Amino acid sequence: MHFGFDEDEESFRLELRRFATKTLAPHYQSDDKAATFRRELALEMAAMGLTGLRIPEEYGGQQASAVVAGLAAEEVGRADFNAGYLIINTALISDILVRNATAEQKQAWLPGIASGETVPCICITEPGHGTDAANLELKAVRDDGLTDEGGWRLHGEKTSITLGMAADRAVVLARTGAPGARGVSAFWVDLHTEHVSRAAFDDLGGRAIGRASLHFDGAPVTRSDLIGAEGEGFVSVMQGFDYSRAIIGLACLGAAQVSLEEAFQWARDREAFGQPIGKFQGVSFPLAEYATYVRGARHVCYEALWKKDHDLEHGVEAAMAKFWAPKLSTEVIHQCLLTFGHLAYSTESALGQRLRDVIGLEIGDGTAQVSKLVIARNLLGRAYAP
Numbered sequence: 001m002h003f004g005f006d007e008d009e010e011s012f013r014l015e016l017r018r019f020a021t022k023t024l025a026p027h028y029q030s031d032d033k034a035a036t037f038r039r040e041l042a043l044e045m046a047a048m049g050l051t052g053l054r055i056p057e058e059y060g061g062q063q064a065s066a067v068v069a070g071l072a073a074e075e076v077g078r079a080d081f082n083a084g085y086l087i088i089n090t091a092l093i094s095d096i097l098v099r100n101a102t103a104e105q106k107q108a109w110l111p112g113i114a115s116g117e118t119v120p121c122i123c124i125t126e127p128g129h130g131t132d133a134a135n136l137e138l139k140a141v142r143d144d145g146l147t148d149e150g151g152w153r154l155h156g157e158k159t160s161i162t163l164g165m166a167a168d169r170a171v172v173l174a175r176t177g178a179p180g181a182r183g184v185s186a187f188w189v190d191l192h193t194e195h196v197s198r199a200a201f202d203d204l205g206g207r208a209i210g211r212a213s214l215h216f217d218g219a220p221v222t223r224s225d226l227i228g229a230e231g232e233g234f235v236s237v238m239q240g241f242d243y244s245r246a247i248i249g250l251a252c253l254g255a256a257q258v259s260l261e262e263a264f265q266w267a268r269d270r271e272a273f274g275q276p277i278g279k280f281q282g283v284s285f286p287l288a289e290y291a292t293y294v295r296g297a298r299h300v301c302y303e304a305l306w307k308k309d310h311d312l313e314h315g316v317e318a319a320m321a322k323f324w325a326p327k328l329s330t331e332v333i334h335q336c337l338l339t340f341g342h343l344a345y346s347t348e349s350a351l352g353q354r355l356r357d358v359i360g361l362e363i364g365d366g367t368a369q370v371s372k373l374v375i376a377r378n379l380l381g382r383a384y385a386p
């Protein structure tokens, strides 16, 4: 057994720590206050290779392992949790495109994601279908007059879309056939068209990234925008979610870990009743417990990613990572905030913002219940699925 990163991974981690501390961290709170997506952020992340981590070199990417994508999310999550969304989104989306698109489509689509010029989003959730995504209703209606090879027009609404106000292109799941998962196809859709309108959410956290509802009112798509085969979109897109759940876990744990480090330092520095508060076990024990849980959850995340890299089944570990890490991180950051006392209750402190930001990923990409369904089904057997 071997714990730890190899030499290349470790030097990338250190390089990222420097980049994130110098370039990302100073904007974490000001971007939240501005509550708009800063376009330069995508270009800065791209210049570090962070938007092309899972894209093959021939398409301008880094061709990095899943473990390295997780490591990047963890490091960025420490400095600017919201910038981590760019890693989560681009890793998930480029993985879907790499696995399902034709060589011609990859050539047309992937370099823009790697260079940060194309900000992508993924559109699955609808007002009536979140967890129950297989029954989504947004319709792709055949329009054979659109091009020689025919096409479709998209009609319906997607909601709760990360980066929905800023994104240039989207993976959109739409119904092209019968009810259920097998009637769903995936398209790569240009969002800069008069047939798409957007409305922003006013969110608790993730404000520098934003979520939006997207209304598709006859947006045209052709065969060359179809990702994979017609009717196979749901399955091919959902397969990508497995490993991205572990990446999400690490982004959350990065924010939790840095909060713990700050709280331990505060426990050394802050005095009450004539001694450092770290001497009181009421202060040190919760921090010790959470440091232990964070380490455990981190191992589960990296195990999922390592298994993905070795073509091993990793759905259960990814589900464990997704249900545990965001929830744990929320609890850890809350505890750290309490350790600081009144000072951290001010918006001057990053802790309150981290708490607001991390809660979003308890829901985004699937709730804890969905992950537990996956874990339980696997441990009990399919016969016990509800």
Ligand SMILES: Cc1cc2nc3c(=O)[nH]c(=O)nc-3n(C[C@H](O)[C@H](O)[C@H](O)COP(=O)(O)OP(=O)(O)OC[C@H]3O[C@@H](n4cnc5c(N)ncnc54)[C@H](O)[C@@H]3O)c2cc1C
Binding pocket: 121, 122, 123, 124, 125, 129, 130, 131, 132, 159, 160, 161, 162, 163, 206, 211, 360, 361, 363, 364, 365, 366, 367, 368, 369, 370
């Ligand atoms: C920060 C954030 C970012 C997001 N980004 C995106 C994005 O980029 N693209 C996108 O398509 N969507 C995105 N989403 C939407 C997200 O995927 C959905 O919110 C999620 O799948 C849950 O759907 P829902 O909110 O409609 O809840 P519902 O499905 O209505 O569920 C409500 C509650 O019931 C529980 N529940 C539902 N079914 C079951 C069941 N069978 N067993 C037990 N419990 C159940 C759920 O766990 C939840 O607690 C994002 C959400 C957030 C908060």
